[in-house]
Amino acid sequence: MPRPYYPSLYQINTRVWLQALSQDLGHPATLDHVPDSLLDTWAKWGFDWLWCLSVWETSPTSQQVSQTFPAWQTEFQAVLPDLGAADICGSGFAIQAYDVAPRLGGNGALQRFRQRLADRGLKLMLDFVPNHVGLDHPWLQNHPEYFIAGTVADLESQPQSYYHLPDELGGGIYAYGRDTYVPDWPDTLQLNYTEPGLVAAMTEELVKISALCDGVRCDVAMLVLPDVFARTWGREAQSFWPEAIAKVQAAQPGFCFLAEVYWDLEWRLHEAGFDYTYDKQLYDRLRSHQVRPVREHLSREVKFHNQAVRFLENHDEQRAAVTFSFEVHQAAAIITYLTPGLRFFYDGQLQGYPHRISPHLGRQPQAPVNASIEAFYQQLLAVLQQKILRTGAWQLLTCRPAWSENGSWDNFLAWAWTDDQNWLLVVVNYAPYASQCYVDLPWPELAGESWWLQDQLSAAGYERQGDELRQRGLYLDIPAWGYHLFEFGQV
Incomplete structure (x- = not known):
């Protein structure tokens, strides 16, 4: 595919x-x-x-x-x-x-x-x-049946919902354009x-x-x-x-x-x-x-x-x-x-x-x-x-508590992008205070190598060991509303 x-x-x-x-x-x-x-x-x-x-x-x-x-x-x-x-x-x-x-x-x-x-x-x-x-x-003149017609009673009881076409243009009463949850649009006619x-x-x-x-x-x-x-x-x-x-x-x-x-x-x-x-x-x-x-x-x-x-x-x-x-x-x-x-x-x-x-x-x-x-x-x-x-493959990732009784892990969103040559990790702390978590990474190729994680949206960069990343996940401590876009490269 x-x-x-x-x-x-x-x-x-x-x-x-x-x-x-x-x-x-x-x-x-x-x-x-x-x-x-x-x-x-x-x-x-x-x-x-x-x-x-x-x-x-x-x-x-x-x-x-x-x-x-x-x-x-x-x-x-x-x-x-x-x-x-x-x-x-x-x-x-x-x-x-x-x-x-x-x-x-x-x-x-x-x-x-x-x-x-x-x-x-x-x-x-x-x-x-x-x-x-x-x-x-112009359909009003040629095809009035293309519109929702109303009656004089409709116009009198719901003037906000019906339009009286001037008699010199053919007359008739027609419904304004309608959406169930907002007021009718008085500059339009309903088809x-x-x-x-x-x-x-x-x-x-x-x-x-x-x-x-x-x-x-x-x-x-x-x-x-x-x-x-x-x-x-x-x-x-x-x-x-x-x-x-x-x-x-x-x-x-x-x-x-x-x-x-x-x-x-x-x-x-x-x-x-x-x-x-x-x-x-x-x-x-x-x-x-x-x-x-x-x-x-x-x-x-x-x-x-x-x-x-x-x-x-x-x-x-x-x-x-x-x-x-x-x-x-x-x-x-x-x-x-x-x-x-x-x-x-x-x-x-x-x-x-x-x-x-x-x-x-x-x-x-x-x-x-x-x-x-x-x-x-x-x-x-x-x-x-x-x-x-x-064109890469996208995957939502699992975040876990950084330590017991620290519920701030629930503030994180994390996902991965993968293609034939590159890996990207996106993480966001969508909360008004600093939060911590571990995020599970999806790439088995991490094992046995050292990796440099370079943030593409800031100067931040970190070296991490692949075995630890695979066994424990990536530890994150991110300030309020903070985010990273990490690109992975071998050291």
Whole structure:
């Protein structure tokens, strides 16, 4: 069996990012204006994928909702105290058409941008939003049956959940896009997966998108699973993902599907054909600062980890520099990115930016670079380019008490990476105080030799005897939130 390959992905908020570039250039910037030097930097950092968030044409009416919805204005003004209407470009998930917005350069600019990425070994990922569309979508005129219809009674009793299409546009009452556990999205309309025509039309949208990029990140992908849709809407839905994915991959072999998914439904989407699924469970457990749930999660089968998307922030989550103190941030990043899976980084994370930018906004505030966070990530990105961390075999290791009545061993996480030539040991003390343990090592070849353990993330290095390592394990005494990445070499 070929070994899995663990790629790295970098997400940018395209509209925000091009607005900043426009300011630097002194004129409106499209994807054609992105400098080659920046693409070279992404390649040098070792990224395999660039995810360009919010490139599609969005709904003008949805933009008006974004500019006036009271709860959102409070959030926007907290980030941009000098907020203006032009800063609110509407949600990138309120899509009117799967064509690149003219202000970004249109489909032609995207195709040229994709080729420039490919010249540097980078693949392009774009958005697909299966659950809903913007308020101006042309299907409202041509195929109203593609939407969940409501009644006057629905609109009167639940005005927060239903939209009255203006009479001059055809009239009708339709449900807003819905997720069971959050308020309805009043800038979107819910698609009706009980309708076979809608399923066919969305499949064709996916086929169209697949000619423009190398993969898609599918927004709240679990919402259109038939049983989830039935629980949300009380209606029996058509199957979508297995058939749509198969059709796309028949047209574009190797096309990648990445799912945003929650509620323990990751396996369901793997089985439906997705290559990767969000691992928010790991993120939430790291954020809780409790090591045992993290260990339990990492004890899952390797197949799950191979298809997991590992992240510390994205456009939906708070910035890592705010969520974690610097010490915890480093430890959480070691756990997140030195375990298997797709390693997902968000624009601004590497610089320690503090402000989460809503997908409704087209501008971000000026923020200073956090030099300590930037230096840490530059070192981590360099380490992640090693072949052993891309294609090696990963194994969670057992930690034991350093002595009786010392329970701090339970604060440790340890794992090994092995390939044909190298061994790496990663250890983290995910606790706010110093801890001690022995860790059992998996390599019988240690016996009978002396070994130098060199930390790749610091100047620390230690000589140890292989027989003792095999018999007793490696003794560790690590300060609060401390970590090591040891490479083993014979003395």
